[in-house]
Amino acid sequence: MAITPLMPVYPRSPVRPVRGEGVYLYGEQGERYLDFAAGIAVNLLGHGHPHLTKSIQEQAATLMHVSNLYGSPQGEAFAQRLVDTTFADTVFFTNSGAEAVECSIKTARRYHYAKGNPHKHDLITFSNAFHGRTMATISATDQAKLRDGFAPLLEGFKVVEFNDLDAALAAIDENTAGFLVEPIQGEGGIRPATHEFLAGLRAACEENDLMLVFDEVQCGVARTGTLYAYEQYGIEPDIMASAKGIGGGFPMGACLATEKAAGGMVVGTHGSTYGGNPLAMAAGQAVFDVIANDEFLNGVRQKGERLRSALEQMIPNHDHLFESVRGVGLMLGVKMKTDSRAFVTYLRTKGLLTVAAGDNVMRVLPPLTIEEEHIREFVDTLSAAAAEYEVPAAAA
Numbered sequence: 001m002a003i004t005p006l007m008p009v010y011p012r013s014p015v016r017p018v019r020g021e022g023v024y025l026y027g028e029q030g031e032r033y034l035d036f037a038a039g040i041a042v043n044l045l046g047h048g049h050p051h052l053t054k055s056i057q058e059q060a061a062t063l064m065h066v067s068n069l070y071g072s073p074q075g076e077a078f079a080q081r082l083v084d085t086t087f088a089d090t091v092f093f094t095n096s097g098a099e100a101v102e103c104s105i106k107t108a109r110r111y112h113y114a115k116g117n118p119h120k121h122d123l124i125t126f127s128n129a130f131h132g133r134t135m136a137t138i139s140a141t142d143q144a145k146l147r148d149g150f151a152p153l154l155e156g157f158k159v160v161e162f163n164d165l166d167a168a169l170a171a172i173d174e175n176t177a178g179f180l181v182e183p184i185q186g187e188g189g190i191r192p193a194t195h196e197f198l199a200g201l202r203a204a205c206e207e208n209d210l211m212l213v214f215d216e217v218q219c220g221v222a223r224t225g226t227l228y229a230y231e232q233y234g235i236e237p238d239i240m241a242s243a244k245g246i247g248g249g250f251p252m253g254a255c256l257a258t259e260k261a262a263g264g265m266v267v268g269t270h271g272s273t274y275g276g277n278p279l280a281m282a283a284g285q286a287v288f289d290v291i292a293n294d295e296f297l298n299g300v301r302q303k304g305e306r307l308r309s310a311l312e313q314m315i316p317n318h319d320h321l322f323e324s325v326r327g328v329g330l331m332l333g334v335k336m337k338t339d340s341r342a343f344v345t346y347l348r349t350k351g352l353l354t355v356a357a358g359d360n361v362m363r364v365l366p367p368l369t370i371e372e373e374h375i376r377e378f379v380d381t382l383s384a385a386a387a388e389y390e391v392p393a394a395a396a
């Protein structure tokens with residue numbers, strides 16, 4: 001048998017972490033890596049954070065899982081915290097980002113169904129979006145690499161150009177339920193939506209009674225220096241998917257909605273066996289204990305500015321490789337003039353972990369707990385590596 005026991009759907013790198021400490025990962029032979037990938041924007045508190053670890057340990061010993069058949073003091077408390085700190089009035093907990101987006105799609109459709117408009121089932125989505133790997137979430141994007149071979153895809157999605165307000169407005173018809181959009185595209189290459197774009201979508205939703213659904217799975221949970229990215233736009237969604245960083249490494253997600261938007265989500269319409277179990281809630285609470293305060297969020301913005309300007313200062317020294325820096329807070333992307341995937345692979349041999357994204361972007365997504373010394377180490381190592389890097393012939 002040639003197939004590996006782990007289904008070979010990932011091009012796994014030779015980096016094989018077995019231990020983590022703060023901003024560093026350690027491989028099987030003790031090799032050390034500076035982790036500016038953070039599990040793809042997940043490990044907000046780095047590795048082995050004492051408060052998160054202790055909370056999970058204590059909750060695991062107290063009560064791990066009971067199912068959603070019973071009352072949940074743990075779920076109620078964390079949902080209340082999300083309600084208190086966001087636009088939302090109600091929360092459904094999931095185990096992943098894709099499930100949070102699925103719940104968001106279902107909530108948007110069900111809103112119109114409950115109002116007697118079951119034909120309003122189409123979501124307008126955007127080019128190069130990434131919403132996950134389930135059937136609905138791959139149907140919601142135009143990226144061929146996510147969709148090829150999985151037909152028939154689900155109906156009910158219309159993809160138009162990202163940041164093109166006119167195209168989005170022109171796509172509205174009598175079947176439109178709303179818009180599904182990442183305020184800052186992650187996998188698509190750290191591409192922020194413009195303010196005019198999101199403001200235009202919001203206005204169209206008001207005018208046509210549509211649902212504005214934000215996918216903040218990657219850009220949410222303090223990553224950009226506010227609890228959620230929408231705050232910086234001053235534009236609130238009706239429904240929002242959150243995940244990745246929300247559990248700090250514990251697998252969980254959440255679908256947040258206003259009371260109006262969740263109008264169709266009554267008893268029996270949705271569910272999850274694990275979703276919101278006491279162990280997940282302990283992880284989420286521990287993450288929020290650390291991040292959900294002005295001091296921490298201001299720190300993220302400051303570190304983001306520091307890292308961005310250090311990267312920008314470095315670029316002229318290697319302008320055959322790097323073009324520009326984009327993004328918000330500690331969700332940064334370096335636009336490259338060469339294949340970013342090959343460069344990210346090369347950086348791993350220098351002990352630096354970053355993540356490739358679309359549009360030849362190298363994503364820089366460190367734990368939010370980094371210190372000045374880590375920023376310096378990152379940029380120094382990156383700059384030295386860039387000086388030595390030989391652009392592969394095929395990518396030149």
Ligand SMILES: *Cc1c(COP(=O)(O)O)cnc(C)c1O
Nearest residue numbers: 096097098130131132186217218
């Ligand atoms: C990662 C991601 C998802 C999917 O999350 P999973 O936990 O992998 O299912 C959805 N949307 C965005 C914007 C993401 O970055």
